[in-house]
Amino acid sequence: MKASASSSALEQRISAFLDGEANEHERQEIEALLVNEPQARALHDNLKRGTDYGRRVFDDAMKEPLPLELVRTIKNAPLPRRAIRLPDDKKRQSLSFKPSRTQALVACILSLCLGGGIGYALGTQPGSTRLGGSEVQLDSRDWLDDVVAHYRLYTRLPDRLVEIGADRPGDILAWLTTGTGIAFRIPDLSQSGLTFAGARLFTADNRPSGLLLYRRGDEGEIIAITFSKTRPDTNKPVEDIRADTGLVSWSTPLATYVVVGPSSAADLDEIAAKAAGLI
Amino acid sequence: MNNPTQTMDIRRDLVALLPRLRRFALTLAGTAEDADRLVREVCSRAIQKSHHWKGEGRIESWLFSLMRTAWSDEIKKRRKTQPSSTPKAQGVVSSAEISTMATSDQILLSLPSGLASVFLLVDVEAFAYGEAAAILGIPEQAFAERLCSARLRLSEIAPEASERRA
Structure with missing residues (x-):
């Protein structure tokens, strides 16, 4: 061009x-x-x-006339189907929780002790309660904003995209596991046309986060997977667009993951679903 | 998120925007046949992904970005399947050749590759440089240079076109 x-x-x-x-x-x-x-x-x-x-x-x-067939195709286009299930949904549906009487009794006692303990702790530090609440509300938003900022920065620096390249997967695993405290695997997303390019470590909302970067095709649309111990407000998967950047996130008990890509990438949720099973 | 009303709304929007989507597609694809195929593909994606559109800003921006990405994908596919053949690229056409062109489409496609899209986004669709550059996935500085080149090129061919019309 x-x-x-x-x-x-x-x-x-x-x-x-x-x-x-x-x-x-x-x-x-x-x-x-x-x-x-x-x-x-x-x-x-x-x-x-x-x-x-x-x-x-x-x-x-x-002023040139539109092909009628094109207009008809769009008017009769099939409805969206939302069949992709991220791990959070799957887990919620597959869990069958049927406690016995003993288990229920133990749970009640534990809840009582835990509730009492938390109540005592909050009672001794009343000022910190409100602050804690507001921080939790800000956490997920700030974290995702930082993720978007880093993604946008590094995708505009093609020569400095990664800190450790894809040719050293062992180093990446050791480095990011130590840095973030999260054990992971590097997902093979070649079926989605993605080639692993390398990794970075960055901080999002003051927490270390790992960033796995993939290139699509030769010219390199960049798709990234980031993970951190950050706990968002909600465990529900989030699909969002911020600053022309698409985000699909999901959480496990140990970490929160986000697939990041251009807002025009139509298959981020599919990539997230695949990555969730592989990472 | 998945309600039929929203889907119908975006379908209506898409049909209303169709002439403009097709015009942008033409600047990317270079032939009416490819442009129509591209518009169909992008509209299908937009309907499937309509939940991504939150109603902030201009929907055209999102749709044009989808279209540029879809066209890049198409070029890559073609390169893989037919390495020797490339999509019809617009070359430099002389002013004398322009004077023989019958339709506005032909004049647009006579612009050197990439210039028509740049010109369309700013001078016709009224996007700011930053937003338009983001749609095309190019740096803002490169975008400004191309826009200037497009205007100079159009200025070169303008008199001949006027004579043809007269």
């Missing part, structure tokens, strides 16, 4: 000025140039003429 018609720096500045994309200082400079420099005025008019002509051509393109 290389442009063949090359443009000078001045042309680019004027072009940005036309769109209101120049900052205040730049805008003043260009305005002065347009007043004082005939050449700059000519460039401005040239760019303006191109813009006006292009708009007319694109407007004409809109």
Whole structure:
């Protein structure tokens, strides 16, 4: 996708000025140039003429009739199916909890002791209760925001994408297991067209988090799996989009995992479902 | 999340946006046949993933991103299955050739590869540089350079087109 018609720096500045994309200082400079420099005025008019002509051509393109079959296909498109089940759901459904009388009695006694203990602890430190509650509410949001920030940063640095490459899986396992306190495997996601590129360690909401990075195809759409001991508010799987980045998360008793990718990646939930079974 | 009303809504949105989706697809794919196939594929994905759309910002931004990704996937597939054949790429066409072109589609496709999409997003769809660059998955600086090149190219061919019309 290389442009063949090359443009000078001045042309680019004027072009940005036309769109209101120049900052205040730049805008003043260009305005002065347009007043004082005939050449700059000519460039401005040239760019303006191109813009006006292009708009007319694109407007004409809109007038062409749509294929009726295309409209029908969309109107009759099948409904979404939501059959993918992340581990949290599966676990909840497969658990059958039928305690015996003895178990129920033991559970009652334990609950009583635990409740009493917690009540005593909170009673001795009344000020900390409210703070603790608000922190829990902020935790999951901040953690996911940090995940998105790191994902966006490293995907824009293709030469510095990973700290340890895919050729040293042993080192990655030892390093991230020690760093995060979570035992894991590197999922093979080649069936989803993903090639493992390597890993990183970063902090999200002040907790160490592991980041496994995958490339899709040769040009490299980046999909990442991150894991941390962070506990979100809810154990339910979360699907979200933040800053053009898609997130699918799930939790186990030991860790919380998130698959991260461009918001346009249509199969993040499928990747998450596969990764959940392999990691 | 999965309710039929929401699905119907996005279908209606998609049909309403169809001419614009098709126009963007044409700038990516280069032929009407490929563009229609691309639009069909993207609309299908959008309906399946409609729960991702939270109603914030412009839905076109999300749909155009889906379309750019789908087209990149398609190019990769084609490279794998037919390494020698590449999708029809727009080459540089002389101003004299432009004057013989009958439709606006042909004029658009005469632009060097990648320029038509860039121009469309800013000058027609009114996206800011940052958002438009994100849709195309390219750095903002490269985007601004291409936009300038697109305008210069269109300016070059504009007089000839005017004469043809007159």
